[in-house]
Amino acid sequence: MQEKELKYIAEHYQTPCFIFDLEAVKERVKKMREIVGGAYHLCYSIKANPFLIPTMAEITDKLEVCSPGELSICKALRVEPTKILYSGVNKTEVDVTDAMEYGVIHYTAESLLHMDIVNRIAGKYQKKVEILPRLNAGSQFGMSKEDLFSIYANEENYPNVIVKGIHYFAGTQRKKNDKQIKELDMLLELIKEIQTTFNRKVEQIEYGPGLSVPLFEGDDFSDTLKPLENIHEKLKELSQVVDLTIEMGRFYSTFCGTYITRAMDCKSNEGVNYCIVDGGMNHLNYYGQMMGMKVPHIQHLHACDDRAEMNWCLCGSLCTTADVLVRDVTLQGLHEGDYLAFNNCGAYSVTEGIHLFLSRTMPLILLRTAENEYIVARQMQESYPINTIQNY
Incomplete structure (x- = not known):
């Protein structure tokens, strides 16, 4: 999908979200x-x-x-x-x-x-x-x-x-x-x-x-x-x-799926630039990915005009060092509020993620029927009720 449409989706629907074309x-x-x-x-x-x-x-x-x-x-x-x-x-x-x-x-x-x-x-x-x-x-x-x-x-x-x-x-x-x-x-x-x-x-x-x-x-x-x-x-x-x-x-x-997540916190620790996004490994999974060492196709949807190149480690919102989406990727002018669209995730990712870990919210799912036409297949859902004792 074109960046203009992806940005429209990110701004008019909640992130993180999957779009299946x-x-x-x-x-x-x-x-x-x-x-x-x-x-x-x-x-x-x-x-x-x-x-x-x-x-x-x-x-x-x-x-x-x-x-x-x-x-x-x-x-x-x-x-x-x-x-x-x-x-x-x-x-x-x-x-x-x-x-x-x-x-x-x-x-x-x-x-x-x-x-x-x-x-x-x-x-x-x-x-x-x-x-x-x-x-x-x-x-x-x-x-x-x-x-x-x-x-x-x-x-x-x-x-x-x-x-x-x-x-x-x-x-x-x-x-x-x-x-x-x-x-x-x-x-x-x-x-x-x-x-x-x-x-x-x-x-x-x-x-x-x-x-x-x-x-x-x-x-x-x-x-x-x-x-x-x-x-x-x-x-x-x-x-x-x-x-x-x-x-x-x-x-x-595979090729019908896109996952959009938002940059929430950008910081540097000991020479490494980290970006924490509102999604994570509990949602996004690529066959063959190991601790974020491989780089999938990502579209960077900018919120400002800065285009300074920097290397980033993209991490999710889970409290575990395993939640690394990409260990090292070069992006231009990444800031809080930007969106990152991960492509080619139409197979397995939406159900293979460890959705219950840390009781995070499960992502929105959209079906794209035509350009700028979408069906909400599933609203965001909280996972914490599943992890809560039912008779206490």
């Missing part, structure tokens, strides 16, 4: 569709930013929901249940029952236990639902190849579910695309092995490529869609064998 995320998905060319489907992992759910429900093919709370958000927003893929670990009978009653028909299974739970609850409601067993990729998620094959070998034990294929996700922010290429080759071979061993077709693959996005100074912002372009041909090859969906969160939403 819905037009920007729509344009990004449109460009992704142009690359995909209809060869495979797009799924949005709502954990990346639940405030984008209504928009992403319109412009992507599926929404991945990974917790009972996320399902409750979808219910509150009246998301079409058939568009939901109910994923995530630790699915209980209560969770699956809630999803089943809402009308969710697409599930993943992290284990044989999940297979049993979904099958049992579906039978209770006399439903036939679709399920994708998740293949382990070297972490706590998913099941072994042996367990996966035991499902295919004993499908008669799950009469209330249709095993549609495989769910596979290995990690996020993976910059070397040869990893995704190897995984896609592995999935192609696995499909052949299942077809040969069990004489049955694998119909669907839900694949999370974990494509990377640039975030800091020194990263390449020249073509942020390049990672998708790099693996498109291999995705297309897989899509000719199965009904393929790629599942992502960060890759869609």
Whole structure:
């Protein structure tokens, strides 16, 4: 966004605040569709930013929901249940029952236990639902190849579910695309092995490529869609064998987000210039940031005409030495009352922050629908009631 508009937001709404540009995320998905060319489907992992759910429900093919709370958000927003893929670990009978009653028909299974739970609850409601067993990729998620094959070998034990294929996700922010290429080759071979061993077709693959996005100074912002372009041909090859969906969160939403915070106190201690802002690490989080050593893209919104360059350590309002947003950044004429707009924070930051620490106020959240048109998605909220003994 232009500095003029950011300054308008800062002055007419409270800081700290997040702004999520819905037009920007729509344009990004449109460009992704142009690359995909209809060869495979797009799924949005709502954990990346639940405030984008209504928009992403319109412009992507599926929404991945990974917790009972996320399902409750979808219910509150009246998301079409058939568009939901109910994923995530630790699915209980209560969770699956809630999803089943809402009308969710697409599930993943992290284990044989999940297979049993979904099958049992579906039978209770006399439903036939679709399920994708998740293949382990070297972490706590998913099941072994042996367990996966035991499902295919004993499908008669799950009469209330249709095993549609495989769910596979290995990690996020993976910059070397040869990893995704190897995984896609592995999935192609696995499909052949299942077809040969069990004489049955694998119909669907839900694949999370974990494509990377640039975030800091020194990263390449020249073509942020390049990672998708790099693996498109291999995705297309897989899509000719199965009904393929790629599942992502960060890759869609990163660039739609801006966080505005106000400079409250500027001072020098032992040769270091410190600026205390009204936000902090309880709100703002970048994947890969370590104690503020990396510099994200920041727009400095001046309150005066001073342009003298100085190096600053930007710190938040928490009473901890860990609350350093940027350890060392050069800014021109920074003064109390100036605003700093941190860009590219549309993914995860709004929910990953340690909001309850020190009982600070939670930030305002705006949705930008067009230039100078905004919806207040959430007013500022106090966190202290959550940290207060309720029966004292």
